[in-house]
Amino acid sequence: MNADGVRERARSVPREPGVYQFQEGETTLYVGKAVDLRNRIGSYADPRSARIRRMVDRADGIEIAVTDTETQALLLEANLIKRHQPRYNVRLKDDKSYPMVQLTDHEAPRIEITRDPAESATVFGPYTNKGQVETVVKALRETYGVRGCSDHKYAGRDRPCLDYEMGLCTAPCTREIDLESYGEDVTAVERFFEGETGILADPLRREMEAAAEDRNFERAANLRDRLETVEAFHGAGGEAVQSVGDERAVDVLGVAIEGEDATVARLRAENGKLVDRDRHTMDAPGAAGFPAGHADEGGEGVPAVLAAFIVQYYAERDLPDALLLPERHGDDEVAAWLDAEGVAVRVPGAGREAKLVELALKNARRNVGGRDECGMLADAIGIDAARRIEGFDVSHAQGKSAVGSNVTFVEGSAEKADYRRKKLPDRNDDYDNMRALVAWRAARAVEGRDDRPDPDLLVIDGGEGQLGAARDALAEAGWDVPAIALAKAEERVIAPDREYSWPSDAPHLHLLQRVRDEAHRFAVQYHQTIRDEVTTVLDDVPGVGPETRKQLLGRFGSVENVREASIEDLRSVEGIGEKTAETIQSRL
Structure with missing residues (x-):
């Protein structure tokens, strides 16, 4: 749109509060809020920054939504930014990607790390360091014996599993421990996550000292490392939050910006006690390096990030x-909203509150370089971004039980x-298997049948042959996504037009190795499941031969689905009568 087009559109807009969207076809480029829509939209006829000028030039229309109040406009803006992820807004990324720890709502709760907690569970987090969380959860299980098994494995046991033998579980499933005593151990775990570090650190320290006295120095060193992780889990600075006046809940924000990426660290104090810490990444195009305009032109630096974070984060949470x-x-507008909601906003210059802000800033700065390996990988292979990567591998045994992982x-x-995982036709050809796997993913993406966003990069486990097969599948489907391969033998990074030889300690190489190794692990795991279940579970059922097994798997897709099928469903398969159906159900 040119200046005249913007002015003409502004003349038809009411002088009321609301939200406006600059559109390029069906794509939302920018979402803004205004107390007076006509004045705000008219100001874009003379943009105050080069970035906003480019946005206005790209736009071919402006949509508006009138609201009753400024607060409604503020919250509507936050929801639209979250929904459309506009290129020119400061955007809070989805914090659901951070791991959390949950204790499930069962008679004998289990502990697990998850990114999608159950509504009925007791949940702690989110946390930003998954490795640290895994170390802490393992230490808690070894100390308090809280189970980690699935409900399926827990139910109907007549003897404890291997976790009991390894000292990771006290086996409430077979009542090796009574439920009342088990509940006390679960309470101890909850107390740790609520901030009582000593409830885990003290027994670890005693065990470490005992191992050292017994001259078991390797065990003592392992316990020392675990103790350091446990003691650092809740972080430093708790002494800074002994009292924060009469306010029950106080949030402290710190911001660090690097290029177009920002990190906001949030500390939460309740009743004078530091109870929660998390970090959130934000896309902040133009957050630095452009002249300051009014806030809805994107602003600049830390103030723009703070304003965007406060609205987008608290729009769906209690203030x-x-x-x-x-x-x-x-x-x-943000200030008026917070004032109307009774939220005190302070920028402390000294004292206890200033120490808290400095702690939040340290947390934010610690994370702001976390994008380096993704950015370095994108730069190294010449693509726009490598934030979202999908890895692919296939696994089979001489062509049998072939599967693919994604x-x-x-x-x-x-x-x-x-x-995602995919069962493939049985054939002893890695290239054809890879071609089929990538073709399946590409077709689902092109046809809109896959609910995941398109990735920035595909990583193929293998060499030139596997990469060539994958690229053939991409070209045939018309899915334009860059792909590279990582060969295991020499850790060679293979692109369509060249090979890369990076230092073994290069962060971007480590990222590719993690993706490749996880794709391999996931494929092998699925292959073993298919192979073992197909060759033992169904083959051991009287009346089920190779052809009947094939019919069952073809009808239900997996042994697990066969296990859950009713007698009537089983009888619908050709060759299976009442007696065989009953036998299958009882044996599985």
């Missing part, structure tokens, strides 16, 4: 009694909710 910020956010990494971390 605290007070917010402590490193500097003013500078957005009048794993997903986001910002360098495994996104297990987006893992």
